[in-house]
Structures are given as C-alpha cells and as structure tokens.
Amino acid sequence: MGFYFAQFLTGLASASSLFLVAAGLSIIFGVTRIVNFAHGSLFMLGAFIAYSISQQFGFWLAVPLAALAVGAVGWLMERTVLSRLYAAPELFQLVATFGLVLIIQDAALWIWGPTDLLGPRAPGLEGVVDIFGQTVPEYDLFLIAVGLAVLGAIWWMFTHTRFGILVRAATEDREMLQALGVKPARLFQATFFIGAALAGLGGALEMPRQPASLLMDLNIIAEAFVVVVIGGMGSVAGAFLAALLIAELNAFGILILPEITLVAAFAAMAVVLVIRPYGLLGKPVTSQPHAVEIQPPQTFARPGKAAAVLLMMALLSLPFIADSFIVVLAGDIMVLALFAAGLQFMMGTGGLISFGHAAFFGLGAYGAALAVREFGAGMELALIAAPVAAATGAAVIGWFAVRLSGVYLAMLTLAAAQILWSMGIQWQDVTGGDDGILGIWPAAWANGTTAYYYLTLSLCGTGIAVLMYLTRTRFGRLLRAGRDAPARAGALGIDIKKQSWAAIVIAGTAAGVAGGIFAFSKGSVFPDTLAIPRSVDALVVVLLGGLHAPAGPILGAGVFSLLEDVLSRLEYWRAMLGASIIIIALFAPNGIAGGIATVLTKIHRRDPPAGDVRAA
C-alpha cells in the first residue's frame, strides 16, 4: 500500500512540472489561438538560464529570475514575430513558431555550448522523508506544492483580477471582447509573458531533477501538446487534470508494461479526443480562426502557364544538362513536392489542417519496405503497396479526425503520427526499431540516377497533376463549400464529413506514393519518416509555396530543399533557416508563388478584382 502511495506521489511530482509547461501553453492558446511550437524551447531556456544564474546567486534566486527572464523572451517573441500573425491562418503561426525553435536551439548551443549542464540541488530540500515506510524526496513534495500553488494562483487571477477576467473573456469569445473596446495588444503581450514565464519556471525547477540539455525543447513539446489537448485547449484546470492523468499513467504503467513509455501518452490523447473531442474540460472554440483564408481556387495565369511549360521542359531534360547530384536533388524535391501537395489539397481546398502528415509518408515508406522484406515483392509491387498502406492508414485516422475541426483535428493527426512513430521505434520485430529496414533499392531497370529520376518525375508529376485536377472538379468545389460555409453546405445536403474523409484519404495516398519513392531512393526506411520534423517540412513547403497556388508545392519544395542544402554547409545554419522561414511567414503570406504574382500584377498595373489573386 505504502509503495503505491509513494509511487502516486512520484507521479504527482512529474505531473506538477508537466503542468507548469502545459498551463502556459494552454493560456497562450486560449487567448491568442496560437499553437506555440516554441513553448518547449522556452522550457529549455528556463533550465539553461537558471543554471547560469545559480552559478552566481544560488538555486533559490535562480528559479524566479529565470522564470522572469524567459517571460521577457516570450514577450519579445510576441512583439517581434507573433503579433504580426494573429490574423493569419494557423499554418503561419505554427511554422513561424517552428522557425523560433530552430533559432533558440542554435542560440542555446552558441551561448551554453554542447555539454549537458547539471545544476545544483535545491538547498534545504536535498533529503528524503519517510511516508508509510517509503522514502519520498523532499523536492518531490515541494514540486507538488508548487504545482498546486500555481494552479491556485491562476484560479485566483482568473476570478479576482481584471486581467484574469479579460483572459477568460478572450478565451471564450475574442471578437466580442474586441467589440467591447478591449485592446487586445496589451492583453496578448501579458499573456505571452505569463505563459512563457510558466514554461521558464518549469524548466528552472527541473534543475535538481535533470541536467539542462539541448534536447529538452523537442522532448517536452510533444508531451505538453498532449496535456493541453487532453485537458481542453485554453483550460488551465484541464491541463492540471491531464498532466495528472499522463504522469500517473506513466508511473503505474511502467510497473506493468515497462515498454509502453512512448506510446501511452499519445494513445491516451487519441482516446480522449475520440470520446470528448474538445478535451476533458474544454469547450468548442466559438471564434474559430479560419484554417485558410477564403479564396477562390487559383489557376495559372498566362505567365504562369509559360513558366509551367518551361519548368516541365527543364525537368525533363535535367539529366542531360546537370551533374548527377543535381538530378538526385531534383528527385528529392519532387518527392517533397508530392508529399506537400497532398497536404496543400487537404488544407487549401478542404480546410483540414494536419500537424501529422508524416504519418502517411511514413506508412508509405514502411509499406514499401515491408512489402519487399516480408513478401519479397519487387519494386513495382512495393510502390503499389506504399499508397495502399498509406490510404488504409488515412482511412482509419481520417474516420476519427473528421469528427473534429480546426486545431483539434490537427492535434488528432499529430497524435496519430506520434503513435505510429512510437511504433516505428519500439515495435522492433516488424519495423527494425530505429535501426530501420535496409536494402530497399530499386529494381535493375530503375537503378541508376537517371532512370530513377524519370520514374520519380513521372510518378510525382502524375500525382501532383491529379491533385491539381481534383481541386477543379465537382468534388473539389464541394470540398470548398464545406470549408467556407459548413452550415450552408450541410443544409444543401452535402455530407461534409464524408467529403473531408475522402480528402484525407486522397492526401494520404499522395503522401504514401511519395514515401514509397523516398524509400527506394534512399535504400532504407527509418522512424524519422514518421517524426514531427517531417510533418513540419510539409507545412513549411505549403507555406512557402502558398496555400492556393497550383504550382505552390513544387515551388515551395524547390526553395525549401535548396535553402536547406545551401545553408546546411554553414555553421549555425538552423538559425538561418528558422529566420528565413519566419521572414517568409511574415512578409509573403501568399507564399512565393503569391509573392511573384503580386509583383507581376504590380508591374502590369492591372489590378485583378479583389480576392482574385492569381498565382504564377
């Protein structure tokens, strides 16, 4: 009995530190509707800054000072980048915050160096206490107290201060608050400060528990998302409950099944989202931001058509005019373009955001690899197995996902991708774990840079063309109807859910084809094909290319790949990549294609009718 109680307390201590991070994330989302990917980076900064301060001023001063410093960083982030993106679709905010992740990661490496830094223990709380014959560290009890105190303080602030009341009002209905004359700018700044400070506090309080390391940012962020989503986005009490649920699930789960550690949290999130779509204590968001700006589908304008023909000719003749590495790079770009084109179709035309598009890419890659290894399939058959596997996965995930909308849908896709990623790593008998599946090379006739390039070009080109065609069919128009006016479309008898489901399956199939081609081009498949950075790649490409531009994915994939290829030869290249992403998110809201179109129209001085921005 004593053992289980002590284990419960240990879980509670972990829940406390998880809650601090998640509470900040949840408040920020509630007020600003920003899904802040950089929240984990703030947590990491908290740990590093606290370490540095503690070397001079000791532990107890370091913790609050670090929290304040990180709060200031959060405030700065809001002022310089995010405040310019409130009206933009979620995609922009997410991608911009991911740019911040890259910048903070390199900044931390530059400031603190690569080595892990183990901070001091908390003076006065180094010992253990005896509870029912079990030893419990004093610091654990302290952490539990801090978690409860912060929960209490936030509750008090929400109910007793004007600021808190405004925060709640903004969470409930932002437009109404603005209509009542409350200036959102101040409110948003304060929210970011508090949210960031909570993340910083969480990081600082980790000092006695784990060393500050450069891996902390991405390690915590996925779990913090899980907590926020399970609790209900914007609900602080929900975050507390969810943190408790996740931490205790882990504390007792590993006694029974020590190997479930990675999967458990994401599986719990998927279950909660299916049963309670808005989380345990969340409410449907009333002022749902538009996933995409309402725009008619863009078509190729005349210069665009000419450019497309030129591009096509260039791609076809590439092996004759460029060295073989350029040809390989072009193949990689085509794969990325098809992968992103599916996402663009889903998001641009269908208004369905996905943060876990890598799930389908990875399913395609693993589908192809397993077909080769388990069934001895040739490349041709494996390249059919790839989209089949991805489409099947998309059908299952999509069936659950279409019951949700907006950010919740995006989060469910993220959870699904993370579950698959965990399986990729931990289901070693099938996937080979992170040693992956090797020896997936093309058939003899396609084995050669030029031959495989043409295969890639024809498959990806066809895929992208089909997606472009679908956008313009009746199905595409109905999808848009469901996206722009769901109530009216429903009243007209359009089965929106079924349509969205079909859109997800189509997007998944395209990603699956891309994944299959990728597997054969690299000769191997690893769990990173399913990981968050891969999903982010697709989002960045869609952002760069423009949500609605027909050639967007190709343009976006090209620019992104070349940028990465050039920058990655330099030191601190991630910060430069992050900065480039943020600049594009801020200054080219229609992507590069949209940017070119704007420039062209300005040159021609023939302003198109409003809302009819044609893409190059």
Added chain:
Amino acid sequence: MNFTRLFALAAVFFVSTAQAGAEPIRIGEINSYTRLPAFTEPYKKGWQMAVEEINAAGGINGRPLEIISRDDAGKPGNAVKIAGELLKRDKVVMLTGTFFSHIGLAVADFAKQNKVMFLASEPLSDALVWSKGNEYTFRLRPSTYMQAAMLAIEAAKIDAVKWATVAPNYAYGKDAVSAFKQVLSKLKPSVQFVDEQWPALFKIDAGVTVRALEVAKPDAIYNVTFGPDLGALVREGTVRGLFKDRTVVSLLTGEPEYLEPLKGEAPKGWIVTGYPWYAIDTPAHNAFRKAYEARWKETLKMGSLVGYNTIQSIAAVLKKAGSTDTPALVAAMADLKVATPGGEVIYRAADHQATMGSWVGRTDVVGGGGQMTGWRYVDGAEVLPSPEEAKAMRPTN
C-alpha cells in the same frame, strides 16, 4: 575594404594555391553535428588535429589529405543524400563518420550499393559489421556487444545473483541488454534477471523508474542510459538510496562525455566502460594528450580519440593501398594495423571490426569530478567472437 588589402588577399590566394601543388586526397565525412554536438564536436576536433598533423608531415604519398565534412542533422535520409553528393560531385575516395547507429547502417547500405568504402567511426550497432555487414563497410569503435561483454566479464566476478536492467527503449538499448544477458548468463548460469525498465530515450521519468527498480529488490543493476537520462537517473537514484549496497554496472558511463557533466555527483563504485584519459601514461597517449590540449585548449573526450583514430586509420589504409581505388582500399583494410594513442588496432579481415578496445574500471569522485579508478585496458580482440564465429554471422552474398 580598400584596394591594397584586396590586392594583398588576392596575392595570398594565388601564392597559396600555387604552393599547394599536389592534388589532395578527398575524404567525405558525415556526422550529426547539430543533432548531438556534445559528442560530435570533440570528435571533429580529434580528426581535425589528425589531418593537420598528417599534412604538416607531408601528407600521404606526397598528397595532402582533405576532409569534406557535412552535417546530416540526425536524419538518415539526409546522410544518404549527402553521401551521394560527396561521391558524385566532390569525388571523394571514401566515406567516413556517423554517430547514430541507424545513420551508420543507412550509409553502410549506400556504400554497398555504390561500391565505395565506408569507415564507420562512432556508431555502435552490432548489425553494422555482423548481421548487416557488407564488403565495403568497416568499423573503428568497439561495438555494443564488445562493450557489454567487457562489463559482463566483470559482472560475473561479483556476488550478485539477481539483476535488474535499465536501458533506453530503442535498438541500442535493446542490443546492449541482450548482449549483457547473453554473456553474463553463459559465464555465470545462476544469475536471474528480475526486472527490466525501458524508459524512452532522453525522456526518462527518473523518479518512477527508480522506484520500479527498487521494488524488484535486485542485488545489482545494469544501466545503459546515457546523456541527460543518466544525470536524472543518478540524481533520483542517489536521493532514494537505490544504489546503496548495490553494485551498478554501467555502459559508457566512464566516458568523459557522460561522466564530466555529473561533476561532484558522479556515482562512486560503478563498474563502467570509459576513457580515463587523465591517467593513461604511455608515451603515445601522453604525446596525443599534450598535442590535443595545446591545439584546442580543452581536455580530451572519448570522441576526440575516436576522431583521431579514424583519420589515422584512413592514413594507414591509403598508405598501405598505395592507391585510392576502392578495390585496393578494401583489400588493404584486411588485417590493417594502425598505431593509435591507445595502442595498436587491427581491422579484422573476418568481420571488418577493429580491435580498438575500451577501458574498464570503477567510478570515483576525485577532486570534485568523476573519474575512473582501478581501470584496465581491454583489447577488443579479447571480447570479440572468433573470426570464424564472426564470419558466420555475416550475410554470405
């Protein structure tokens, strides 16, 4: 910039290119520099120093060595793409590098497909030279199996019967536990394994993991966690008394990369593999240590030695082959002998694994930091399976 300076710069450029003379031998190097800088930066310093030494001494057969180093950002797909570029555009004569096992395996498969030699420096995966070994791939560092076997030999000498294991839940952790179990059970059939903990890599919930280990009441613990997980495990385990009266056997923990961050809280009395650079007193190692400290103004890490030995191996094979053709290089790798600061290393012809060993000893806190004491160097050949056995593990094609 004024014209005089510009002119001076141009002059320097022309003179230096004119002096360079002989065409350099280009080697392609790929590693996860941004993903795990804590391990790859000392490694880079090690190989850079070796290249400088070799070129200062006149290069190889009159040609300077040039390393083209690239960051794979921890993504195997990137590594394969970069390998292609190094091979096709930069015309490198061979590939080397990689830290993560899966990236090492991906590049090894690329090497096989493209018939180019690959010297894997850091990855530990057993599969690299055994179950997925190939003609073109060689490995320097002692593998997971070798290091686990070194520890199992020591573990068999202590009284403990009931063992618990804790390892990150991914391929390296799984391999390290199964190798340890296999060797220890063979040496001492009476041992029992009473609990296994598999925290997610770099995401250990140390408190609950420690309690789960405690409740199994083992006599001894075998640990495979490293990096930030190790720091968390040591803290929580110490405060909860997990390590009191228990022997802990711990993989890689004696390497400065892992031991130094723990500072004065480094565990005492753990049996570990590692690199006691501060206490190795041989002429070769002293010279290496002095040169490294003078060049970089910092102390040695395991990675420094691995990086240095990698380039020494490459220099040795280039000299022995007398050519940069792949078949000649691969042939010259057979039983290639390389003098390293740690002693002579042989690349076994049977399984392409080098006999570079590791140091096994006990941890202690000396002068406010963790060190290894009572250590001995275990030559890799002592723990490797016989050439016949190793060959049988490799694919036959």
